[in-house]
Structures are given as C-alpha cells and as structure tokens.
Amino acid sequence: MQDGQRDEEKRYESLSPFELKNKLADLAQTHHEKLMINAGRGNPNWIATIPREAFFLFGQFALREAHRVMSRPGMAGSPDGAGSGARLLSFCESHGDRGGAQFLADAYAYVTKTLALDGDAFVGEMTDAILGDHYPTPDRVLPLTEKVVQAYLAETMFDGRPPAGTMDLFLVEGGTAAISYLFNTLKENGLLNPGDKLAIATPIFSPYLEIPPLADYELVSVDVAMDEDAGWQFPDAELAKLRDPAVKAFFLVNPSNPPSVSLTEASLQVIADLVRTERKDLIILTDDVYGTFVNGFRSLAAIAPRNTILVYSFSKYFGCTGWRLGVIGLYQDNVIDEMIAALPTDRRRGLHNRYASITTDPDGLKIIDRLVADSRAVALNHTAGLSTPQQAMMVFFSLAELLDTEFHLYKKEAQGLVKERYDALYAGMGLKSPDLDASYARYYTTIDIHKLAVERYGAEFDAWLRDDHEPIDFVWRLAEDKDVVLMDGGGFAGPNMSVRVSQANLDTGEYVKIGKAISELLADYKKEWDARRA
Structure with missing residues (x-):
C-alpha cells in the first residue's frame, strides 16, 4: 500500500x-x-402489501364513521364506536372488489373470536387511531392494540409458547428509540451507573458498541464474543463472564447482526439458568428484530422473562423502516421493579420526587411506565406515546402474520x-x-x-x-x-x-x-x- x-x-x-x-x-x-452497488444498507427493498391495502381501505371506512357524527364542509366529527363492528363488515361486503376488504373481514373475525375482543370496541379504537384525532390513551399503548401486538409477539418471538404471565408493552418510534429510552431510564433509575460493566454480545450492530462509553453513561463494555468457528455461538468461557456481579446488564442482538445467527437452545438455557441461580439481578436487553427470519425462533424473554427486556421492530420483516414501529416488552413479574424498590433510601427519595408530578404513587410506578415518562422528560408525560396511526399500522402488520399462521x-x-x-x-x-x-x-x-x-x-x-x-x-x-x-x-x-x-x-x-x-x-x-x- x-x-x-x-x-x-x-x-x-x-x-x-x-x-x-x-x-x-x-x-x-x-x-x-x-453503477454503484451498495449492499451496506439494512433496510429491505420489499414491502408487505396486504396489511397496507387493508390499512388504506380502513382509512376510508374511518372517514365514513367520522362523517356519521358530524359532516360540515371539509370537516367531520370524532367517531362513535357503537355499532361500528357491523358497519365495518357491511363496508367490507360492499367493497369486496377492493384490496384489503377480505383481510379486514378476516381480521375482525380473528380479534372477536380468537382473541375474544369486543368488536365495536376494537373497530372504534382502530377508527379513532387511524384518524389520529386524540393523544394515545393510555400513553403507553392503546388497550386493544396491546392485546393484538401481544398475540403477535407470542407467535413470532416465543414460537407460540409464551411463558406464564403478562408482558406489558410500550410502543415506540422504532427499535433505535427503544434502545435510547431504555438506556436513559436504566440510568435515571440507578440501575446503570458510571463505571458499571455492561456485557455486550459481539459481533453486534455497531452503534450499540458506541453508546456505553458516551459521557451520558460512562459504562465499561465487556465483550461476550461469539465464536465464528462454532457457528457464531457463545463458548462457555464467554458466557461465564456474566457471572461477574460487576456486570449489571447483558446486551445482545438475536439473531445477531451481522452474523445473522440465532442463539441455540443450549446457549439460551445457560443464560436462563444463570439468572435463575447466580445472577438473579442481571438485566438482559435483547434486540430480536430479525427473529421472524428464523423458524421456531425463541427469544430470551421466553425463557428468562423476569430478567429480560424485549426490543422488537416491525421494520425489517414488513419493509416499513419509514413507519418507525418498535416495541419494548417486559413481563409484569420482573426483577427490575424489585431492584428499584431495593435502591438506597436517598436514591429512592430522588426518584419519588422525579415522578411525583404524574402519579400519586411514584414509589410504586413500574419500570415500563417510567420508560414512558422518561421518554418525554417526565413533565410531558401526558403527551407521551407512539402516534395512534402508527399504532394502527402496527396492528395491521401483526394481524397479517396472525392470520397466516397455518401456511x-x-x-x-x-x-x-x-x-x-x-x-x-x-x-x-x-x-x-x-x-x-x-x-x-x-x-x-x-x-x-x-x-x-x-x-x-x-x-x-x-x-x-x-x-x-x-x-x-x-x-x-x-x-x-x-x-x-x-x-x-x-x-x-x-x-x-x-x-x-x-x-x-x-x-x-x-x-x-x-x-x-x-x-x-x-x-x-x-x-x-x-x-x-x-
């Protein structure tokens, strides 16, 4: 050279x-x-068409619903959900020649029969969501939207075998927003402090290597390296690094980026056994965006649910990076809430004051709701949450997969x-x-x-x-x-x-x-x- x-x-x-x-x-x-050939970008050059057809057709139905309430020049009212389920089915029948009509009818049948949701309540929520005329209420996730996305995650991230209990969801602006919010809240709540060790599964998406040393966090990175010669799995000696009590959290992408390999059941079990025995206080952050490209995929959140925070993005699988659709999932029974409750008195007093303006029980505020508040600097908590049209699109993507589980x-x-x-x-x-x-x-x-x-x-x-x-x-x-x-x-x-x-x-x-x-x-x-x- x-x-x-x-x-x-x-x-x-x-x-x-x-x-x-x-x-x-x-x-x-x-x-x-x-002609330059650029294969450096990760966003796909395909899009999922069926849920998009349904989304845009449903938007027309939603406008009809709005005009039922009030219709003035260039203006309509806020829809009323009563009777909306029957009206949607009638709309689908009269628009049977339109792309998405059959999907909407099938989706309605799925949510009312399989998920046992109230039809009018679901259609009403989706109508209001797609029109975007209200702040998200609740701010963490719309209530029936959460049920649908929970079902999607159970199917795709847990191979249809979710653990017992309920996973609370916080819908966010893509996977990158999820990671940003998580690091910030873990820092603000005394769970990741300057000088703490953060174990990182490597190789990994390079920005994840660049976050820990930032002045915002000042964390010490510990590489937990996959072995190229062992099919990009973890040697036992690397996983043994997680036994160190100075390691406060373990951060991984699964399937990995860039090797694009999911962890074996054996590796998952080693980690799960570790947090059940020696490291009950280890926080696991798993970014599982590529899980849908592996049949039978199971997240660490499926077998170590008390310690694991799941991050998932719809972007790659459905070709929707521009929609910014991400999810943070955490089981209600988790060690993180217990760790916050066990913080020193002065630290808990500071957190009490931090969240006192948004709840009458700041000490009992769960970590998932602290994430929501922190995402809007606490004071703006009342306007937090993913935009409702984005939440509606997430529901349509979820239902597209849930309706296709047989074939x-x-x-x-x-x-x-x-x-x-x-x-x-x-x-x-x-x-x-x-x-x-x-x-x-x-x-x-x-x-x-x-x-x-x-x-x-x-x-x-x-x-x-x-x-x-x-x-x-x-x-x-x-x-x-x-x-x-x-x-x-x-x-x-x-x-x-x-x-x-x-x-x-x-x-x-x-x-x-x-x-x-x-x-x-x-x-x-x-x-x-x-x-x-x-």
Whole structure:
C-alpha cells in the first residue's frame, strides 16, 4: 500500500462503519461510467402489501364513521364506536372488489373470536387511531392494540409458547428509540451507573458498541464474543463472564447482526439458568428484530422473562423502516421493579420526587411506565406515546402474520428471498453456499476475507495481506476499484478485514456481481503479492 492511502485509511478506521460507508459510497461514485452497488444498507427493498391495502381501505371506512357524527364542509366529527363492528363488515361486503376488504373481514373475525375482543370496541379504537384525532390513551399503548401486538409477539418471538404471565408493552418510534429510552431510564433509575460493566454480545450492530462509553453513561463494555468457528455461538468461557456481579446488564442482538445467527437452545438455557441461580439481578436487553427470519425462533424473554427486556421492530420483516414501529416488552413479574424498590433510601427519595408530578404513587410506578415518562422528560408525560396511526399500522402488520399462521406464506416468501440472494452471493464468488442450519436468518452475511484468502491462496499470502494492509483496505478498494459498497465487519467487533453483506436491499442479480467483485479483488491482491515476490 502507498503510505498516503494507508494513513487516510487509518483515520477512517476510528469511525462508525455507518460513517465509513458514506466515504466508501463517495469513492464508488467517482466512477460515473459504472453503477454503484451498495449492499451496506439494512433496510429491505420489499414491502408487505396486504396489511397496507387493508390499512388504506380502513382509512376510508374511518372517514365514513367520522362523517356519521358530524359532516360540515371539509370537516367531520370524532367517531362513535357503537355499532361500528357491523358497519365495518357491511363496508367490507360492499367493497369486496377492493384490496384489503377480505383481510379486514378476516381480521375482525380473528380479534372477536380468537382473541375474544369486543368488536365495536376494537373497530372504534382502530377508527379513532387511524384518524389520529386524540393523544394515545393510555400513553403507553392503546388497550386493544396491546392485546393484538401481544398475540403477535407470542407467535413470532416465543414460537407460540409464551411463558406464564403478562408482558406489558410500550410502543415506540422504532427499535433505535427503544434502545435510547431504555438506556436513559436504566440510568435515571440507578440501575446503570458510571463505571458499571455492561456485557455486550459481539459481533453486534455497531452503534450499540458506541453508546456505553458516551459521557451520558460512562459504562465499561465487556465483550461476550461469539465464536465464528462454532457457528457464531457463545463458548462457555464467554458466557461465564456474566457471572461477574460487576456486570449489571447483558446486551445482545438475536439473531445477531451481522452474523445473522440465532442463539441455540443450549446457549439460551445457560443464560436462563444463570439468572435463575447466580445472577438473579442481571438485566438482559435483547434486540430480536430479525427473529421472524428464523423458524421456531425463541427469544430470551421466553425463557428468562423476569430478567429480560424485549426490543422488537416491525421494520425489517414488513419493509416499513419509514413507519418507525418498535416495541419494548417486559413481563409484569420482573426483577427490575424489585431492584428499584431495593435502591438506597436517598436514591429512592430522588426518584419519588422525579415522578411525583404524574402519579400519586411514584414509589410504586413500574419500570415500563417510567420508560414512558422518561421518554418525554417526565413533565410531558401526558403527551407521551407512539402516534395512534402508527399504532394502527402496527396492528395491521401483526394481524397479517396472525392470520397466516397455518401456511406462513409471507414468512416463506421473505425467508426465501433472502436465501435466494444469499445463494447468489456465493455463486458469484464461485462457491456453493454453506449448508446452514435453521438458526441462520441470512438477512446479512459476514465474509471473513482472511479465511477466504487462506482457502484460495494460502497462509503466506494471508500473512502479507495482514501485515501490509489496513483492516478496512478491502472495503475501501472494493468501493474504489469495483464500485461495490459493503460494511466493514471489524467495525461491528467482528473479524478484522471481514465484510457485512446485506441480503435485503438489492435485487438478486446484484449479489452475483458482489460475489464476483469480492473474488476479483482478492485476485488483484494476489497479483500484487506475486509481483512483490518476483
């Protein structure tokens, strides 16, 4: 490498992979005669159509309901739910030729029969929600909306086998908002303090590595590393780090990002046993956004419900990143409320004063409701909560899955699409795609360039690659020479000189080109090495 380029790469190695990606895109775009291929983004290029058709059709029904109450030029009233269930079914029958009509009728049957909800109350809540004419009431989540989303999570996150008890939900503006709110509330309530240890399952979504050292938190990160050679599962020695009482919380993405692998039942059980015995005070934060891409997926919240806070986002599975639809879930019987109650007297007195303006029982305020209050600086608690049209959309996405539990047609389509692209990527590299087990989501792929280098050209070549090049040189040159933008896996605490490929955001044929570009670039390095030795 030329010294100037190596120095420039070193400057960029300290950046988040997401900021580095912008530089790589700039490098790729310098070749105007070529089309840049950017597989660095995680948002999918598909959308779920059926729930959207139903949502937009239901909006027309809601407007009719509003005009029933009051109809003036350009103005209507706030709908009344009485009799709305029968009117919805009549509306669906008269609009049977419209996309979404059958879905609405089936959804009504599901919520009234399977979930045993009152039909008028449900339709009334959805009508008011989609029109967005009131603040969310309650602010944490609309009451029947919570029932539907709970059913969705039980099906998708718990494999239809939820633990006993009730999971309270706080609907938020996407998974990133969920994480922001959680860290803030855990700090404000004395559960994460400066100098505390936070165990982080690595590799992981890189912003999650960047949060703990911020001045807002000043936490000490402890890597709990997955083993690439063991199918990205945790060795026992890594999970043993959670035994340290100085580790206050364990933060993971499951299935992982970027390896895109879900934890085995054995790993889940080790963690669950640990919090039932030695570490009853360990808080677990699990981001399970990719769980729907793994059949039979079970969250840690399913087997360690007292210690686990579940974060889920609808964004990836349904192709709705722009909707910002996220959920925080926590079982009513949880250790976190007990830990707050056991805080030192002076700390509890401060928290009493913090929440005294919003409840007559601030000491008994549950952590899930503290999250709601803290999300609006407590004083603005009365206007907290996810917008009601967003909550309505979340209900329609949830019902789309719940109505498809027999054949799983949408799930098969989504999983099949990412697998098709995964296979195309490896075909482009001239390889047969690995025969992965059911724990692999394939939403992303991590390709270890050093391992590929050893397999193709030997250990001596790989040693030169390591010694003479910066870890980000491969993604740098991939962008500059091949017009392909991938994420640097090392920035996710993954292997140095690895790449993360998103199978979500490009058409299948593009992944063949990406695979070829990876192979061609590795061959270019080999030519340089041969020239050096000549």
